[in-house]
Amino acid sequence: MISIRRIDQATPAEREGLVGLLIDTVDxxxxxxxxxxxxxxxxxxYWRDTLASLGPGKVLWVAxxxxxxxxxxxxAPSLRENSPHRAELQKLFVHSSARGQGLGSRLLDEVERFARSRGITLLVLDTLAGSKAEAVYLHLQWQRVGEVPGWAKDNDGVLRPTVYFFKTLSP
Ligand SMILES: CC(C)(COP(=O)(O)OP(=O)(O)OC[C@H]1O[C@@H](n2cnc3c(N)ncnc32)[C@H](O)[C@@H]1OP(=O)(O)O)[C@@H](O)C(=O)NCCC(=O)NCCS
Structure with a gap:
């Protein structure tokens, strides 16, 4: 069984698990x-800095x-005075051994539930154009805004586009 929980600090074992997850995702x-x-x-x-930044402007869930x-x-909820209703979804990772079983959807459901509970009604994100993640966000009713060419290098050194999405949440 897979359980999902929000954390604001991590044990050494959890840090090790997060390091392994990131390496698997990148590799x-x-x-x-x-x-x-x-x-x-x-x-x-990366995880040391991310864990140190957890707070009102950065929330982390682990499965x-x-x-x-x-x-x-x-x-990453906006801390700006004019946009407390907005947050950026970042770094959705599912271990390669656990993909295709609905965990990505469950993690996104948790984020949406939390966002609604905090009065957040607008989510934004960007992801590699043409990736599985793009197909997943489209499937999950995120609105595709468009692509920015030449955003980031792939592992062969080729510049690839990113694609921006948003999702509005009913309060
Ligand atoms: C993108 C990623 C998070 C998806 O995780 P996952 O656990 O495999 O995704 P799921 O199995 O939960 O699929 C999510 C939903 O998209 C659907 N889906 C999956 N692949 C799809 C595809 N190629 N086209 C359309 N829909 C698809 C699933 O059916 C599911 O919908 P459902 O809940 O209605 O059944 C995972 O592949 C990953 O970690 N990739 C590497 C990291 C990354 O690119 N992250 C995004 C950075 S923002």
Missing amino acids: SGASVGFLAPLAPQAAAE EQEGRIVGSVQL
Whole structure:
């Protein structure tokens, strides 16, 4: 059974699990800010900084299966005076061994439930154009805004486009 929970700090074992999840995600070809092969130290530094930033402007969920972290997702609510209704969905990761079983949808449901409970009615994100993630967001009724060409390098050094999405939530 897979359980999902929001965390505001992590045990050493959870940090290790998050590091493994990020390495698996990058090394399986996802465009999430890093190039493969991802060094454990770089992954550990990323999670150290991310965990240190958790608070009103950054929320983290993890999915666990038999004590092992198999997914995570982040939400960055806007802290601006004019946009407390808006948040950015970031870094949705499902371990390659756990994909295709509905975990991505469950993580996104958790984020939406939380967002609604905080009065957030507009979610935005961007992801690699042409990726499975793009197909997933379209399937889950996110609205496709358009592409920005030449956004980020892939593992072969080729610049690839990103695609922006938004989703409005009823309060
Ligand atoms: C994108 C990712 C998170 C999806 O996770 P997942 O657990 O495999 O996704 P799910 O199995 O929950 O599928 C999500 C939904 O999309 C649907 N779906 C899956 N693949 C699809 C496809 N190619 N086309 C259309 N719909 C698709 C599923 O049926 C499911 O919908 P449902 O809940 O109505 O049945 C996962 O592939 C991943 O971690 N990729 C690498 C990291 C990444 O690219 N993250 C996005 C960065 S923003």
